[in-house]
Amino acid sequence: MNNAIIRSEKLTRIYDKGFRTLALQEVDLQIPRGSITCIMGPSGHGKSTLLHLLGGLDRPSSGKVFLDDIELTAITADRLAEIRSRKIGFVFQFFNLLPVLTALENVQVAMMLAGTGKKEQAERATELLKLVGLADKLQAKPNQLSGGQRQRVAIARALANDPEILLMDEPSGNLDSRSEEELLEQIGKVNERGKTVVIVTHSETVAAMAQQIVSIRDGRLVSGGANRAERPGGKSL
Amino acid sequence: MDYFKLTWKNIIRRKSRFFFTLSAIAVGIASLVTLLSLGSGLETEIRKQADVLGANLVVTPRGWCAYEQISVLTGESLPEAIPNTDVEKITAIKGLTAFPYLTQRTALRNQPVPLIGILPTRMKQFKNWRVDRGRYLLDGANVVIGSGIAGQFKLKPGDELRVRGQKFSISGILQEVGNRDDLAIYMNLATAQKLYAVGDKVSFIAVKVDDITRIDQYILEIQAVANVAVSSDKQLLKSVLAIVGSVGSALKLVAAVAILAAFFGIVNTMMTAIYERRREIGILQAIGAKKRTIFSLFLWESACYGLLGGIVGVVAGFVFSYFAAPYIGQNEFTAFLGSEQSVQLFSAGITLKSLVFSVLVSALAGVYPARQACKLSPVEAISYE
Numbered sequence: 001m002n003n004a005i006i007r008s009e010k011l012t013r014i015y016d017k018g019f020r021t022l023a024l025q026e027v028d029l030q031i032p033r034g035s036i037t038c039i040m041g042p043s044g045h046g047k048s049t050l051l052h053l054l055g056g057l058d059r060p061s062s063g064k065v066f067l068d069d070i071e072l073t074a075i076t077a078d079r080l081a082e083i084r085s086r087k088i089g090f091v092f093q094f095f096n097l098l099p100v101l102t103a104l105e106n107v108q109v110a111m112m113l114a115g116t117g118k119k120e121q122a123e124r125a126t127e128l129l130k131l132v133g134l135a136d137k138l139q140a141k142p143n144q145l146s147g148g149q150r151q152r153v154a155i156a157r158a159l160a161n162d163p164e165i166l167l168m169d170e171p172s173g174n175l176d177s178r179s180e181e182e183l184l185e186q187i188g189k190v191n192e193r194g195k196t197v198v199i200v201t202h203s204e205t206v207a208a209m210a211q212q213i214v215s216i217r218d219g220r221l222v223s224g225g226a227n228r229a230e231r232p233g234g235k236s237l
Numbered sequence: 238m239d240y241f242k243l244t245w246k247n248i249i250r251r252k253s254r255f256f257f258t259l260s261a262i263a264v265g266i267a268s269l270v271t272l273l274s275l276g277s278g279l280e281t282e283i284r285k286q287a288d289v290l291g292a293n294l295v296v297t298p299r300g301w302c303a304y305e306q307i308s309v310l311t312g313e314s315l316p317e318a319i320p321n322t323d324v325e326k327i328t329a330i331k332g333l334t335a336f337p338y339l340t341q342r343t344a345l346r347n348q349p350v351p352l353i354g355i356l357p358t359r360m361k362q363f364k365n366w367r368v369d370r371g372r373y374l375l376d377g378a379n380v381v382i383g384s385g386i387a388g389q390f391k392l393k394p395g396d397e398l399r400v401r402g403q404k405f406s407i408s409g410i411l412q413e414v415g416n417r418d419d420l421a422i423y424m425n426l427a428t429a430q431k432l433y434a435v436g437d438k439v440s441f442i443a444v445k446v447d448d449i450t451r452i453d454q455y456i457l458e459i460q461a462v463a464n465v466a467v468s469s470d471k472q473l474l475k476s477v478l479a480i481v482g483s484v485g486s487a488l489k490l491v492a493a494v495a496i497l498a499a500f501f502g503i504v505n506t507m508m509t510a511i512y513e514r515r516r517e518i519g520i521l522q523a524i525g526a527k528k529r530t531i532f533s534l535f536l537w538e539s540a541c542y543g544l545l546g547g548i549v550g551v552v553a554g555f556v557f558s559y560f561a562a563p564y565i566g567q568n569e570f571t572a573f574l575g576s577e578q579s580v581q582l583f584s585a586g587i588t589l590k591s592l593v594f595s596v597l598v599s600a601l602a603g604v605y606p607a608r609q610a611c612k613l614s615p616v617e618a619i620s621y622e
Contacts, residue, residue: 057523058616078527085525096520096619100246101238108238113525121238157524 089158148179270554519618543599
């Protein structure tokens with residue numbers, strides 16, 4: 001696939017903490033630029049591990065990950081942090097907002113780490129929170145927000161530095177069906193702006209909007225690259 | 238959003254822990270500031286009193302201890318041990334002038350005051366005293382007093398006072414000189430010797446020399462004619478400051494222990510903070526924080542404890558030393574501190590040194606926890622529950 005923004009080659013991850021666990025085994029994967037890709041499979045079979053490796057949060061035991069032409073598995077921790085800051089946005093199941101900061105500050109902090117000036121931080125964070133429908137919650141702390149609202153703050157934070165890729169780990173795992181619908185709407189909007197979205201999910205509803213579904217079982221890729229159009233029962237965006 | 242704001246929000250998120258950690262460092266720094274402030278006040282006062290003495294040499298009986306050496310400077314009462322014959326022999330040496338002192342105590346309205354027996358004419362010239370009111374007459378029935386004593390007890394020329402049951406008239410009041418000379422009653426030496434039944438002895442002799450370059454020779458000459466100890470004013474000052482310095486060092490050790498306890502308190506607080514905030518460390522890493530950023534955040538946090546605790550400690554230390562000085566001054570050894578002007582209410586040097594020390598110690602306490610924090614892998618930290 002020529003237009004792949006992320007690709008992995010023989011990606012393997014073994015955890016060795018007293019006993020060896022083969023979490024991921026020789027995964028070859030390509031994520032098309034501008035697509036929505038869902039990674040699916042049973043719990044504990046390596047979905048999140050794959051996402052972390054693709055996003056440079058973790059290092060593989062063997063194999064390679066490329067983001068465009070940059071080999072993430074061969075660069076220093078500092079360079080990797082810069083790439084996470086500028087090119088990748090993460091959204092997690094448990095929102096992972098900083099509890100001492102307001103919604104606005106949670107978005108700003110990502111820009112602070114990227115070296116953005118304070119004025120620009122405030123303007124862009126406000127704009128992003130408006131985009132996700134939280135214009136009236138700028139000064140709310142995470143504990144004053146619902147699950148759905150927190151997840152929207154997390155999306156705004158992930159988009160803070162205008163990344164090319166959004167990696168989402170079970171983003172609807174803690175949301176009710178209404179919040180999940182809102183989330184899907186947000187993901188759709190993000191994708192429409194040309195962002196590549198990779199989502200680890202159990203939810204068929206979320207998977208229904210993907211152009212590519214990747215299935216993992218026992219750390220191995222059992223199916224991948226299936227085009228959304230070929231999936232029966234799927235709906236287009 | 239900036240790093241300072243993020244650090245501050247993290248510091249105050251657990252208010253009770255913030256308070257207790259801050260208190261620990263504040264107590265350590267306060268004890269250091271108190272000791273530095275009192276110690277520096279003591280040293281300043283000793284130097285001042287050495288200047289007041291105005292002598293090049295001090296002749297004391299052999300075998301006097303540190304306390305007595307300090308008392309020479311402070312004007313406290315001293316035992317009488319040098320006979321007049323020795324005074325005369327020393328006076329006879331060419332090129333020097335001797336000023337014998339008999340330092341005793343009496344009471345005015347039940348309050349102790351120093352009474353010093355002197356040779357009136359010689360001492361007036363030596364000290365360059367001027368009479369403010371009355372006249373300068375010291376004999377068997379008249380005394381002069383310092384301006385401080387006159388003000389404190391509302392005395393004027395012609396008033397009477399009793400010393401050991403005998404009535405004396407105040408002939409004059411000396412002009413204020415701004416040191417301990419203002420706080421004594423001066424009596425003719427012979428009268429004082431008789432009154433205190435010390436025979437013909439004096440407490441010590443201050444000596445002024447004509448040629449300062451021959452000071453070592455004068456010492457040898459004095460020791461050749463009398464069985465006494467002779468120190469130069471500089472030696473005396475040095476030995477007294479050395480004694481005060483060694484006491485001060487022991488007290489600083491106590492402050493160091495308090496600061497060491499605060500050091501471990503900060504290590505503990507920061508380790509707990511890192512344990513509690515593992516997930517947040519992971520989040521920061523996931524959104525682009527470098528390891529050195531995480532390290533810096535925690536180091537700043539512990540340095541902030543040092544700065545804030547240092548500020549509180551410095552203020553508390555100066556306040557405490559101000560209130561503690563009169564009580565410490567009740568000890569004869571540290572009697573200088575009884576006077577308020579000898580305690581430094583504020584010293585830029587002590588403040589700066591204490592704050593820098595506090596921040597450095599606290600930052601040092603944060604190094605190990607900060608290293609632990611930046612060692613965390615993002616995935617492990619985020620997965621932590």
